Amino acid sequence: MSVSKEVNKLATGRQDQRPSSGPAVRQGRRQDRSLDATILDAALSGVAAVGYDRLTMDDVAGRAGVGKAAIYRRWASKAEVVANAIAQWRRARGPIGVPDTGSLRSDIEALIEALPAYDENDASTIRVVLGVATAAVQDATLAAAIDDFVLSVPRQVLGSILDRAVTRGEIPPDRDLSLLPDVVMGLNMVRMVSGRPVDQLFVRRVLEDIVLPLAGCRG
Incomplete structure (x- = not known):
């Protein structure tokens, strides 16, 4: 099954319970979109200060x-x-785009090259993200929101790359690729939990040594 079809299937199955893919469009007075970033920055700093469970909308x-x-x-x-x-x-x-270079291995290389270099401030934010992920285990609404807003993007990026490779004949058409994006994200999570960086070297090993062989890459 192609990754894109699997992602769409999951999205359809949870359509009624998932949040929308961006700020809600409400009727009435036109909103000042410039406030969005301010509010989101405040939310992230609030989680860093008090944790997700203790954070309130009044605090944000x-x-x-x-x-x-x-x-x-x-x-x-x-x-x-x-x-x-x-x-x-x-x-x-950094931008999260879907490279389209004409070959699977070149797309993978472009994906690796686009990976941002995280500094110490980013490491602190990553610890906050891990705390939120922990809270999501006990909070179905939070888990659905993280899946919709955070995990769906890398899942779709890698899924599109793999699906195009199938179309080009670089991956056998009978391979089930639907779990491969989650394999990558799971390994990234283990890496972060252990306090080690998700850098280009690590991502290269995951994609070239695990994902491509599992996909049955012919190139």
Whole structure:
């Protein structure tokens, strides 16, 4: 099964319970979109200061200098705010695009080269992200928000690369590739939990030594 079809299947199956893919569009007064980043930065700093469980929407509003209603006009829950805050932090580290170089191995190389270099400030944020991931084990709403806003992007990027390789004949068409993006994310998570960097060297080993052989890459 192609990765894109599997991602779409999961999305359809959870359509009624998943949050939307961005700030909610509410009826009424036009929103000031420039406040979005301020609110999300405040949410991430709030999680860093008090943890996800103790964070409240009042706390986020106070840190952002906005009314609580301004947050609820954009996101329906604390889980959505925090998940979007993590997604914004990752986007700020560098663009997350789908390379299309014409070959699987070149696409993988481009993906590796685009990986940002994380500094000490990023390492602190990664620890916050791990704390949120831990909280998600006991919070289905948070887990769904993280899956929708954070994990869906790398899943779709790698899935698109692999699906195109199937189309080009670089991967056998009968291979089930649906779990490979989650294999990569799982190994990244183990790496972060152990306090080691998810750098280009590590990602290269995962993609070239694990993902490509499992995919049955012919090139």
